[in-house]
Amino acid sequence: MTKVFVASTVKGLAAAVRILLPKVEVIDVDLDSKGGYEMVNKQKLEENAEILLADVPVIADIMYTNKRLTWAQSTWAGIDAMQKHLDPNKAVPSFQLTRTGGAFSRLMSEYVLGYIIARERHILEVFQEQQKRNWTNAEFKMYRPLSQLRIGILGVGEIGKEIARSCKTFGMSVWGLTRTRPIGEKMCSAVDIYKSEEELPELLQSCDYICNVLPSTKDTQNLLSGDTLSRCQEKRGIFINIGRGTVIDDASLVNALRKNWIGGAVLDVFNNEPLPADSPLWSLPNVIITPHISGTSMPQPVAETFAANYTLYKEGKPLEFLYSWEHGY
Numbered sequence: 001m002t003k004v005f006v007a008s009t010v011k012g013l014a015a016a017v018r019i020l021l022p023k024v025e026v027i028d029v030d031l032d033s034k035g036g037y038e039m040v041n042k043q044k045l046e047e048n049a050e051i052l053l054a055d056v057p058v059i060a061d062i063m064y065t066n067k068r069l070t071w072a073q074s075t076w077a078g079i080d081a082m083q084k085h086l087d088p089n090k091a092v093p094s095f096q097l098t099r100t101g102g103a104f105s106r107l108m109s110e111y112v113l114g115y116i117i118a119r120e121r122h123i124l125e126v127f128q129e130q131q132k133r134n135w136t137n138a139e140f141k142m143y144r145p146l147s148q149l150r151i152g153i154l155g156v157g158e159i160g161k162e163i164a165r166s167c168k169t170f171g172m173s174v175w176g177l178t179r180t181r182p183i184g185e186k187m188c189s190a191v192d193i194y195k196s197e198e199e200l201p202e203l204l205q206s207c208d209y210i211c212n213v214l215p216s217t218k219d220t221q222n223l224l225s226g227d228t229l230s231r232c233q234e235k236r237g238i239f240i241n242i243g244r245g246t247v248i249d250d251a252s253l254v255n256a257l258r259k260n261w262i263g264g265a266v267l268d269v270f271n272n273e274p275l276p277a278d279s280p281l282w283s284l285p286n287v288i289i290t291p292h293i294s295g296t297s298m299p300q301p302v303a304e305t306f307a308a309n310y311t312l313y314k315e316g317k318p319l320e321f322l323y324s325w326e327h328g329y
Contacts, residue, residue: 001025004310005045007054008075008297009035016303017053021310031058051313053306059097060085069095071313073306074323075297077104077159080216080244083328092325100305101321104295105162108242111294112211113166115266116151119238120144124288144208147171152195152207154223155214155243156188158321159295163211164190175203179219197223204231209238210262215329216244224248229256236263242294245270254280257287268294 004021006014007029014028029041035057045052046065052058052072056079059072064087072095079099086092118124122140129136151167153160156176164174168190176191177200187194195203200223204210210232214220225248229239239262241247250271256262264286270279273292281287309319323329 002051002314003027003048004051004053005029005049007031007037007041007045007052007058008302009055010075010297010299010302012299013053013075013297013302016299017306020303020307024310029054029058031055051310053302056081063093063095064090069093071096071098071319073098073100073309075100075302077101077108077295078215078244078329079323080328082323083217086325096319097323097325098309098319099321099323100297100302101158103298103301103305105159108159108213108295109162109166111242111268111290112163112240113170115240115288116146116149116167116209116238119264119266120146120149145171149173149208150175150206151209151211152177152203152237153191154203154210154212154247156182156191156194157213159242160213161188161190163213164188175207177203200228201231204229204237205234207232207237208235209240211240212243212247214243214247216246217328220244221246222249222252225252228252229261230259232256232262233260236260238263239265239267241265242268245273250279250281254284257284264288266290268292 001024003025004017005027006017009031014026018026029037029045031037035055042061046062049066050068050070052069054072054075056074056076059074060082063085077100120143122143126140150173152175153163154177156164156178160176164176167174174191175193175195177195177197179197181194181196257265266288267281268290269292275281275289281289312319
């Protein structure tokens with residue numbers, strides 16, 4: 001019987017995999033709440049795991065010491081953190097590494113759309129007035145229908161496409177930023193206009209919302225730093241970041257907010273997490289901060305993504321959501 005090792009803080013993940021793959025022996029490796037495990041369990045993974053479903057830190061911990069590993073799937077959607085664990089003096093690991101793509105798309109699109117609606121319909125402000133028992137409606141009658149708004153999505157992968165579809169359902173115009181212009185099946189019908197990185201300034205000045213879904217790579221780090229967001233001044237677009245905090249340094253983001261280049265920000269990811277208590281972002285007006293929760297790992301969708309890839313693996317077919325050691329995503 002094929003063995004699959006599961007080492008994750010996602011509660012109930014191993015049980016979910018067992019239900020979907022009843023003919024597979026699923027070995028659950030205990031982790032503590034912070035993702036740590038006893039040395040005996042690490043040794044078990046290093047010596048026995050050929051197929052591994054695990055959190056990124058676990059995969060990184062054994063990627064050079066396990067010589068039997070042929071395929072590891074991360075429970076995370078973004079696994080660019082693997083890059084910092086690569087040893088330039090060693091050969092790139094030979095096992096295939098995949099991420100849990102698809103499982104987070106709907107969750108993260110709900111996050112984005114939810115905060116767009118909350119802002120446009122003044123939901124947070126109305127609640128504050130309710131606490132004061134104020135019947136004030138003059139300013140709250142002024143709102144923009146979503147059908148009059150345009151969102152620019154930086155990164156149109158699986159998550160970006162789902163955000164595009166959700167926004168399009170509510171009538172929004174959608175622009176998408178990609179490294180290269182997609183063709184054929186790679187195009188998303190919900191994206192009205194695709195822009196390349198060279199056309200980023202045009203996207204920034206043309207969109208009411210700018211949503212970053214890009215991974216952290218050498219090409220995307222500090223993409224929006226410096227005075228880049230000054231291009232947003234005309235529309236004072238709202239910046240939503242659910243990709244990686246490294247797309248802009250904190251000082252540049254604070255500067256853009258203080259100079260009113262952007263009309264506000266919804267931030268779920270940061271350069272340093274947890275966000276330091278002394279960060280000015282906590283107290284700036286028109287900023288919403290959430291603790292990296294736009295897409296959380298849940299056992300059923302993670303297990304489903306793994307099971308689908310397991311079938312491809314056993315059939316010798318290319319795996320979905322394959323990570324490129326070269327490109328870092």
